[in-house]
Amino acid sequence: MPHGSPHDPAPERLLRCAGAVVGAAVGDALGAPFEFGPEGAFSARFPEPGRGGEMCGGGGWEPGEATDDTQMAVLVGESLLDRCRLDLPDVFGRFQRWAAADPKDIGLQTEDVLTNGKPWDTAAATHFDTNLRAAGNGALMRASTAAVHFASAGRRATMNAARRITALTHGDPAAWEGTAVFHELVRCALHGDDPLAAIPETLTAVHPEHRERYAAVLAPDWDPGKATEFNGAVWPCLGSAVWALRTTCDFEQAVRAAVDLGGDTDTVAAVTGGLAGACYGIGALPERWTAVLHVPLPGWPGRVLRRRDLMELARRLSVGA
Numbered sequence: 001m002p003h004g005s006p007h008d009p010a011p012e013r014l015l016r017c018a019g020a021v022v023g024a025a026v027g028d029a030l031g032a033p034f035e036f037g038p039e040g041a042f043s044a045r046f047p048e049p050g051r052g053g054e055m056c057g058g059g060g061w062e063p064g065e066a067t068d069d070t071q072m073a074v075l076v077g078e079s080l081l082d083r084c085r086l087d088l089p090d091v092f093g094r095f096q097r098w099a100a101a102d103p104k105d106i107g108l109q110t111e112d113v114l115t116n117g118k119p120w121d122t123a124a125a126t127h128f129d130t131n132l133r134a135a136g137n138g139a140l141m142r143a144s145t146a147a148v149h150f151a152s153a154g155r156r157a158t159m160n161a162a163r164r165i166t167a168l169t170h171g172d173p174a175a176w177e178g179t180a181v182f183h184e185l186v187r188c189a190l191h192g193d194d195p196l197a198a199i200p201e202t203l204t205a206v207h208p209e210h211r212e213r214y215a216a217v218l219a220p221d222w223d224p225g226k227a228t229e230f231n232g233a234v235w236p237c238l239g240s241a242v243w244a245l246r247t248t249c250d251f252e253q254a255v256r257a258a259v260d261l262g263g264d265t266d267t268v269a270a271v272t273g274g275l276a277g278a279c280y281g282i283g284a285l286p287e288r289w290t291a292v293l294h295v296p297l298p299g300w301p302g303r304v305l306r307r308r309d310l311m312e313l314a315r316r317l318s319v320g321a
């Protein structure tokens with residue numbers, strides 16, 4: 001049976017889908033206690049991979065507790081399954097319900113868009129018109145579930161879905177394109193291809209106005225030291241995740257490298273974990289990390305998703321759009 005059959009995903013593909021969804025969540029939870037910290041803080045505390053204790057909590061987070069990145073990814077994924085399609089007003093409504101429940105972490109821009117009282121199709125655009133800068137990584141961070149769901153629909157469809165979901169909270173087309181690139185690289189990885197080798201082809205599908213800037217941060221010779229913005233911006237965030245994948249050879253090393261960059265550690269590690277999980281599969285994720293993983297869902301009192309719940313979400317999403 002070919003990879004990607006819509007009704008019966010091949011077992012390997014299923015492992016990669018679970019790897020993408022759980023991998024993003026694990027990266028988020030691993031990075032959360034180090035958010036806004038300096039470069040090297042993680043490796044100073046945990047010098048050797050594989051020793052344990054890395055899922056340490058702190059900064060208001062329990063060990064293994066995922067943040068807004070994963071919470072919003074779950075909301076997108078559950079909407080796709082409940083509505084059996086991409087229902088943008090429904091996704092926006094879930095985001096609003098979540099934002100109204102006072103989550104521990106929420107991006108400034110996302111909070112403004114979800115609480116400014118504007119309807120789903122104008123809230124983000126209104127914010128962008130007023131602020132002009134809206135190319136944060138706050139939509140890229142939540143893309144794992146939709147990337148898994150739309151992968152079987154092909155490059156054009158998955159990139160367009162990424163743009164539309166991003167536009168719910170981010171009016172800047174630069175943010176749309178970054179999420180679209182992530183979707184496509186995940187699609188390639190789920191198919192069993194090397195996403196790094198797919199970058200040149202992927203760039204041809206990026207909007208021409210944004211192609212050059214993404215080509216720069218995705219180039220083989222780019223590294224996070226060359227970033228021109230804080231890694232809370234979409235370009236260095238995506239570039240850093242690809243760099244972490246390119247310069248390491250397993251899931252644990254990739255996510256460690258991402259957290260060790262400092263700055264927006266939960267999100268850079270979530271994006272890295274989503275990509276690396278799609279490449280290496282769920283079996284590559286350290287069990288000691290996934291065992292303590294948990295995702296509270298503000299707005300849905302009492303709901304806490306754990307590894308098995310995220311794996312089931314990934315399985316259902318993997319059936320495709």
Ligand SMILES: [Mg+2]
Nearest residue numbers: 067068069266
């Ligand atoms: Mg976060």
